[in-house]
Amino acid sequence: MNTLLATNSEWINLKSKEQNKGKKEELKMDKLNFPNNQFKKIVNIIVFNIFRSAAIINALALFIVVYFILSNGLSAITWSFLTQPPTDSMTKGGILPCIIGTLCLSLGAIAIAFPVGVASAIYLSEYAKPGKILRIIRLGINNLAGVPSVVFGLFGLAFFVVWLKLGVSILAGSLTLAAMSLPVIIGSTEEALRAVPETYREASLGLGATKWQTIYKVVLPSALPGILTGSILGISRAAGETAPIMFTAAVFYTPYLPTSPFDEIMALPYHIYVLATAGTDIEATRHLQYGTAIVLIVLVFGINLAAIIYRSKLRKKMT
Amino acid sequence: MNESKVKMSSKNLDFYYDTFKALHDISLDIYQNQVTALIGPSGCGKSTFLRCFNRMNDLITTSRVDGSVFLDNENIYSPKVDVVLLRRRIGMVFQKPNPFPKSIFENVAYGMRVNGIKNKSVISSRVEASLKNSALWDEVKDRLHESALGLSGGQQQRLCIARALAVDPEVLLMDEPASALDPIATQKIEELINQLKESFTIIIVTHNMQQAARVSDVTAFFYMGKLIEINETETLFTRPALQQTEDYITGRFG
Numbered sequence: 001m002n003t004l005l006a007t008n009s010e011w012i013n014l015k016s017k018e019q020n021k022g023k024k025e026e027l028k029m030d031k032l033n034f035p036n037n038q039f040k041k042i043v044n045i046i047v048f049n050i051f052r053s054a055a056i057i058n059a060l061a062l063f064i065v066v067y068f069i070l071s072n073g074l075s076a077i078t079w080s081f082l083t084q085p086p087t088d089s090m091t092k093g094g095i096l097p098c099i100i101g102t103l104c105l106s107l108g109a110i111a112i113a114f115p116v117g118v119a120s121a122i123y124l125s126e127y128a129k130p131g132k133i134l135r136i137i138r139l140g141i142n143n144l145a146g147v148p149s150v151v152f153g154l155f156g157l158a159f160f161v162v163w164l165k166l167g168v169s170i171l172a173g174s175l176t177l178a179a180m181s182l183p184v185i186i187g188s189t190e191e192a193l194r195a196v197p198e199t200y201r202e203a204s205l206g207l208g209a210t211k212w213q214t215i216y217k218v219v220l221p222s223a224l225p226g227i228l229t230g231s232i233l234g235i236s237r238a239a240g241e242t243a244p245i246m247f248t249a250a251v252f253y254t255p256y257l258p259t260s261p262f263d264e265i266m267a268l269p270y271h272i273y274v275l276a277t278a279g280t281d282i283e284a285t286r287h288l289q290y291g292t293a294i295v296l297i298v299l300v301f302g303i304n305l306a307a308i309i310y311r312s313k314l315r316k317k318m319t
Numbered sequence: 320m321n322e323s324k325v326k327m328s329s330k331n332l333d334f335y336y337d338t339f340k341a342l343h344d345i346s347l348d349i350y351q352n353q354v355t356a357l358i359g360p361s362g363c364g365k366s367t368f369l370r371c372f373n374r375m376n377d378l379i380t381t382s383r384v385d386g387s388v389f390l391d392n393e394n395i396y397s398p399k400v401d402v403v404l405l406r407r408r409i410g411m412v413f414q415k416p417n418p419f420p421k422s423i424f425e426n427v428a429y430g431m432r433v434n435g436i437k438n439k440s441v442i443s444s445r446v447e448a449s450l451k452n453s454a455l456w457d458e459v460k461d462r463l464h465e466s467a468l469g470l471s472g473g474q475q476q477r478l479c480i481a482r483a484l485a486v487d488p489e490v491l492l493m494d495e496p497a498s499a500l501d502p503i504a505t506q507k508i509e510e511l512i513n514q515l516k517e518s519f520t521i522i523i524v525t526h527n528m529q530q531a532a533r534v535s536d537v538t539a540f541f542y543m544g545k546l547i548e549i550n551e552t553e554t555l556f557t558r559p560a561l562q563q564t565e566d567y568i569t570g571r572f573g
Contacts, residue, residue: 129380130380197417199413199415199417200417200419202378202411202413202417203413203417203418203419203482204419204429204433205375205406206373206375206410206411206413206483207406207407207410207429207430207433207434207483207486208406208407208430208433208434208486209403209430209433209434210403210433217429217433221420222420
């Protein structure tokens, strides 16, 4: 064995010497004359500044919106505003029923859309065999994402409220919002599942695990931060929608707080719309409208923040 | 050539990736408690062949197998075979270390948990034994519950070996287990293989011929999906029967 390896290395040395002899002639090339470099450096700086300006405009836009809403509505934010129902034909008082209503709708939408969406995504990404049926399902999901929110509202009215006889209720509203959020949840879950390295699945199957065990014990825990982020973002957008809940869950005014999923409710986005267009004294309630907007933004922001914190905790556990 | 018992074998094995024929009529025997090395240039089919032995190629939906692979005289490709059970009896270590993003303890315990072992003390003692058997115990015994991803490459690969050993396999398939590691880690893995063959049958794919020479008892040379020559390692490397084999092992091609 040793003699063969020694011969091997001798032979390799010989071979490389022969190769190098020819190299000095082969590499001879004409000298290149490079043109002036100044122009491309200037272009580089200009482009960088254009991109930076775009980012600054973006941040500025957000700042302006927040400032505008805060300056018009901060005066309305008081403890009683947040804890009392509206009074005097909704020209005074608080928005407690709206806060409760939006919370109920959001929680209901999550409770329905999350399991259905994640399960669909797992099926599509881990189990389904490529073919005509798979393509039709994907086409359906992608088109669902493009349906305007007011059309969802009409669909919810016709199907959940009337046909399924759920009436104008939290349940009908949550189902409609869930349908709206499904494409986003499915999309981000699939992306999170795809990001899990195939080597984890191979290692798990190689140890004698079944496909479901692999998904449940390795793939899902690994994909969870991505799934959560996408789902929360989807739901928080749905929480602020007006059109889907206008016909299915929200009402102009109700003196009662909800006690069952079949109750009708008031909601924050709808309340803004109502005060600004059909209220009894639109100008005088301006500050109430902006105040409601502040509460809605804080609520949505709060949900997002909670999701981001939970996701970073999960990430820390894994590294 | 060999008096040992035949643990696994392939007979007239053909393998297709879609329409591409990757393996041509491979027949060879794998002997119990010996290390069989599969060598050959990149793309010659040695990894494909290895993955036929625990049916990992089943995961590729466009693949097709003709012929048979036997474990203790049973054809593992027969429709009655329980693939999940098969993969417990035949363990695999991959080229790039792939520990789960879990703790060191949970990585090694994973195989036992998915196969239904619940007893805490059984799991605990087997984790310790597996880590000892893969020469990793001393380095990790004080941080069993820390993430496996914090280990070095060589440690991670030994963890993957421990993970495979924990489910009590009969055969270990190793796909270039040291190719992603530095020379010292490689040496540790090779020493480990020498110890492990007392209790297991090992098939190792390697593109490093010196490694094959150091570690294996039997070597098989593959080229373009065909088995060119197979013999006891000492014989293959000093007196190869075919010119093509000699050309490969002296580095004239590949």
